[in-house]
Amino acid sequence: MIEHTNHVSCNSCTIRTFPLFRHLNNEELQNISLNKITEIHKRGSIIYQEGNRMKGFCCVQKGIIKIYKTGFDGKEQIIRFAQSGDIIGYRSVMSNEPACTTTKVLEDSILCHIPTEILLGLVKTNGNFAVELMKLTCKELGEANSYITDIAQKTVRERLAEILLHLDNEFEADINGILKISLTREELSNIVGTATESIIRLLSEFKNEELIELKGRKIKILDKPGLKYIANI
Amino acid sequence: MIEHTNHVSCNSCTIRTFPLFRHLNNEELQNISLNKITEIHKRGSIIYQEGNRMKGFCCVQKGIIKIYKTGFDGKEQIIRFAQSGDIIGYRSVMSNEPACTTTKVLEDSILCHIPTEILLGLVKTNGNFAVELMKLTCKELGEANSYITDIAQKTVRERLAEILLHLDNEFEADINGILKISLTREELSNIVGTATESIIRLLSEFKNEELIELKGRKIKILDKPGLKYIANI
DNA sequence: CGGTACGTTGAGTCATATCAACCATAGTGG
DNA sequence: CCACTATGGTTGATATGACTCAACGTACCG
Numbered sequence: 247m248i249e250h251t252n253h254v255s256c257n258s259c260t261i262r263t264f265p266l267f268r269h270l271n272n273e274e275l276q277n278i279s280l281n282k283i284t285e286i287h288k289r290g291s292i293i294y295q296e297g298n299r300m301k302g303f304c305c306v307q308k309g310i311i312k313i314y315k316t317g318f319d320g321k322e323q324i325i326r327f328a329q330s331g332d333i334i335g336y337r338s339v340m341s342n343e344p345a346c347t348t349t350k351v352l353e354d355s356i357l358c359h360i361p362t363e364i365l366l367g368l369v370k371t372n373g374n375f376a377v378e379l380m381k382l383t384c385k386e387l388g389e390a391n392s393y394i395t396d397i398a399q400k401t402v403r404e405r406l407a408e409i410l411l412h413l414d415n416e417f418e419a420d421i422n423g424i425l426k427i428s429l430t431r432e433e434l435s436n437i438v439g440t441a442t443e444s445i446i447r448l449l450s451e452f453k454n455e456e457l458i459e460l461k462g463r464k465i466k467i468l469d470k471p472g473l474k475y476i477a478n479i
Numbered sequence: 480m481i482e483h484t485n486h487v488s489c490n491s492c493t494i495r496t497f498p499l500f501r502h503l504n505n506e507e508l509q510n511i512s513l514n515k516i517t518e519i520h521k522r523g524s525i526i527y528q529e530g531n532r533m534k535g536f537c538c539v540q541k542g543i544i545k546i547y548k549t550g551f552d553g554k555e556q557i558i559r560f561a562q563s564g565d566i567i568g569y570r571s572v573m574s575n576e577p578a579c580t581t582t583k584v585l586e587d588s589i590l591c592h593i594p595t596e597i598l599l600g601l602v603k604t605n606g607n608f609a610v611e612l613m614k615l616t617c618k619e620l621g622e623a624n625s626y627i628t629d630i631a632q633k634t635v636r637e638r639l640a641e642i643l644l645h646l647d648n649e650f651e652a653d654i655n656g657i658l659k660i661s662l663t664r665e666e667l668s669n670i671v672g673t674a675t676e677s678i679i680r681l682l683s684e685f686k687n688e689e690l691i692e693l694k695g696r697k698i699k700i701l702d703k704p705g706l707k708y709i710a711n712i
Numbered sequence: 713c714g715g716t717a718c719g720t721t722g723a724g725t726c727a728t729a730t731c732a733a734c735c736a737t738a739g740t741g742g
Numbered sequence: 743c744c745a746c747t748a749t750g751g752t753t754g755a756t757a758t759g760a761c762t763c764a765a766c767g768t769a770c771c772g
Contacts, residue, residue: 315627315628317628317631317633318632318633318711323627323632337617337621338617340613340614340617341614341621346624346625366610369609369610369613370607370609371606373602373604374603376603376606376613377599377602380574380602380613380616381575383616383620384571384574387619387620388570388574388579392548394558394626394627394630394672395556395558397672398550398672399552399672400551402760403759430717430718430719439632440761441760441761441762443760443761443762444760447721462769463718634727634728635727635728663749663750663751664751674728674729675750675751676752677728679752679753680728680752680753683752695751
């Protein structure tokens with residue numbers, strides 16, 4: 247599932263221009279370049295699992311990763327997705343705890359593993375980097391809090407509408423307006439927090455109401471305002 | 480609801496020894512002392528509300544604060560509580576967004592307001608402080624993710640058992656073993672994410688099963704293992 | 713060709729929400 | 743001091759959203 251690939255210098259990586267890495271100087275980038283390990287992960291490959299001790303974090307250069315927790319009876323709860331420019335595993339590195347999520351590759355990915363010491367070093371010595379990382383974490387925390395409220399108060403129907411809009415927003419659609427991320431019905435149910443059958447029924451309701459178009463796993467959003475109305479946004 | 484009080488130097492504040500503030504030197508503490516505003520807030524007072532632009536964050540010297548989001552139909556969802564040594568409002572300050580929660584005083588509190596620039600300055604110039612603040616945020620994020628999984632997968636009964644244990648753990652019980660935090664049934668339902676009536680019924684079930692003892696709002700946990708079993712912990 | 717994973721549909725059940733009535737308590741003002 | 747009101751707590755009856763179970767369809771793969 248994993249292939250090693252030649253190092254690409256962080257200097258020539260487009261992700262360098264993302265907010266988090268914008269404030270790194272050449273020396274710092276060089277230091278990352280020298281210490282990172284770049285790997286290609288195929289669909290289905292697991293990067294790390296709940297309980298693993300992390301030796302560093304990962305920068306996603308390409309691909310889509312699913313991040314989930316496993317509940318009491320083994321059911322997945324998808325927490326978020328990561329794509330190009332996102333970092334994963336930093337939470338466990340920073341809090342020095344075992345990983346509390348599992349990460350699985352949904353679309354073939356290129357990942358750069360960067361050791362713990364480098365992350366801690368940057369937070370300690372580069373104030374602007376520390377601020378950006380805090381911003382990122384705080385944004386995630388804000389989203390998590392919103393989702394707690396949604397899941398506690400909204401119906402499955404409302405949540406599904408919201409999730410579809412959210413996915414549309416996060417993964418820009420292709421030319422035909424079809425959601426870029428391809429998920430099984432079960433995965434959708436593991437985001438919304440419901441049974442697979444419920445998702446199937448609701449999706450076909452949405453289709454009948456001409457809110458979406460379905461072709462297997464391909465979902466096209468037809469009526470954004472309609473979905474927003476349903477989602478109470 | 481609000482009274483101003485004399486400045487107490489941060490140097491002589493016990494919170495100074497908490498992980499987050501442990502790494503501050505005298506100069507930094509002095510700087511906070513000179514710029515903070517200390518206030519006494521009475522029960523029921525609102526410190527800030529969803530949508531407010533924050534001019535700084537708050538350090539809780541004493542008291543208990545309820546932090547919640549307001550859902551679509553006005554129903555509260557309690558996200559967490561803050562007590563002595565906790566800080567509130569830092570998320571919005573760091574991400575430079577309007578507050579996404581409301582904070583209300585449950586037990587008369589003493590709060591120190593510390594301006595934005597000081598927090599940002601410390602993150603930028605004191606690496607150890609930055610690491611501690613990241614740790615704190617990551618811990619909160621981990622807890623939020625766990626709660627998403629719980630609320631999505633567990634029954635109300637399971638969640639109530641878990642919340643009772645969690646409250647017992649967070650707010651140490653008094654001599655009689657009674658939970659230190661006093662909540663209305665409605666507030667309990669706003670943590671668990673359910674209807675008030677459901678909480679009432681479940682609490683009396685727990686009482687009949689001799690898991691807890693009830694005297695109005697006073698809750699005494701009798702059988703921790705039993706609750707753990709119910710909560711699937 | 714059979715196997716495996718995913719998708720779909722229907723029927724029955726159950727946990728939980730909703731609605732409604734009622735009680736207890738405390739604070740308020742005339 | 744009492745009536746009045748507000749707030750919180752409790753209980754019962756009823757409704758329903760969503761889950762579970764089971765059967766079956768579909769598609770791809772070696």
